[in-house]
Amino acid sequence: MSAQIGGLHHVTAIAGEAQRNFDFYTKTLGLRLVKKTVNFDDPATYHLYYGDGLGNPGTLLTFFPWKGAPQGRKGTGETEATALAVPAGSLEFWRERLQPFLTSSEITERFGERVLAFADPDGMALEIVETSIEDDARTGWTESEVPSEYAIRGLHAVTLALRDWESTVRCLTGILGFEEIGTEGGRRRFVTQPGVPGNVVDLVERPDLPPSQTLVGSVHHVAFRLPDDAVQADWQHKLLDARLGVTEVREREYFRSIYFHEPGRVLFELATDAPGFATDETQDALGTALKLPPWLEARRASIEIALPALDTNLERN
Numbered sequence: 036m037s038a039q040i041g042g043l044h045h046v047t048a049i050a051g052e053a054q055r056n057f058d059f060y061t062k063t064l065g066l067r068l069v070k071k072t073v074n075f076d077d078p079a080t081y082h083l084y085y086g087d088g089l090g091n092p093g094t095l096l097t098f099f100p101w102k103g104a105p106q107g108r109k110g111t112g113e114t115e116a117t118a119l120a121v122p123a124g125s126l127e128f129w130r131e132r133l134q135p136f137l138t139s140s141e142i143t144e145r146f147g148e149r150v151l152a153f154a155d156p157d158g159m160a161l162e163i164v165e166t167s168i169e170d171d172a173r174t175g176w177t178e179s180e181v182p183s184e185y186a187i188r189g190l191h192a193v194t195l196a197l198r199d200w201e202s203t204v205r206c207l208t209g210i211l212g213f214e215e216i217g218t219e220g221g222r223r224r225f226v227t228q229p230g231v232p233g234n235v236v237d238l239v240e241r242p243d244l245p246p247s248q249t250l251v252g253s254v255h256h257v258a259f260r261l262p263d264d265a266v267q268a269d270w271q272h273k274l275l276d277a278r279l280g281v282t283e284v285r286e287r288e289y290f291r292s293i294y295f296h297e298p299g300r301v302l303f304e305l306a307t308d309a310p311g312f313a314t315d316e317t318q319d320a321l322g323t324a325l326k327l328p329p330w331l332e333a334r335r336a337s338i339e340i341a342l343p344a345l346d347t348n349l350e351r352n
């Protein structure tokens with residue numbers, strides 16, 4: 036019996052221009068840039084990680100900025116929306132702050148929670164959801180322009196759009212250990228480890244939509260938490276037994292990861308909580324310097340020249 040999957044670890048998406056992505060996530064949303072590195076599989080591209088003050092698992096949104104790349108096509112087999120948790124009573128603040136980005140000015144209710152929908156400057160669909168302090172005691176990043184009482188606590192949920200949800204339901208409940216907790220308005224809700232914030236996966240069926248194309252504004256993959264390498268090895272075996280085509284363990288410096296496609300074609304990752312982001316720079320300095328893994332350090336000069344300009348000084352005009 037494998038240890039339980041512990042909720043969302045991070046969500047990774049494709050952005051357009053790096054500077055615009057940085058400005059939106061740090062200034063408008065008030066997240067902290069906790070790591071500026073490159074895509075380890077494509078070092079001419081940044082990999083930007085945003086989260087709470089420490090970059091704790093469950094608070095992380097990460098991006099590959101591809102300036103000039105085409106817009107993704109929304110469709111099935113992808114994450115349709117990524118929901119972020121905020122304290123109860125803060126949606127009016129966020130509706131005001133996010134005015135230019137709202138996709139609906141209406142605050143809606145879903146499974147008893149108030150929801151506000153918006154999109155980032157690249158068209159990535161996001162939601163802000165109010166959660167109670169009893170359910171979610173995370174504080175978020177409290178040193179941004181956003182007053183700390185409204186700060187984004189971290190990830191809350193992902194909504195997966197599927198052509199047909201049955202095989203994904205069997206995978207979530209039969210293999211990955213999720214529990215189905217309700218249906219509302221054509222949406223089925225699943226949770227993993229109870230008591231862990233950011234443990235929600237919603238499924239919707241979109242039989243009228245084409246298969247998605249993962250480009251600018253698209254979520255690339257959804258990562259879930261595992262405590263350590265031993266549990267990850269157990270899950271790797273379990274996924275192989277289930278013929279889910281899992282990858283080898285990949286060293287991501289701040290965590291270690293395995294990847295597989297769930298049957299609805301959404302790319303899932305299982306990432307370790309350790310070692311975290313304060314391994315190659317101090318907690319105070321997180322995100323301030325370009326960090327490269329040891330095997331790319333010898334190529335630093337050429338990598339830095341190839342990367343686009345990105346000013347991460349929050350004080351600039």
Ligand code: ZN
Nearest residue numbers: 047256258304
């Ligand atoms: Zn990832």
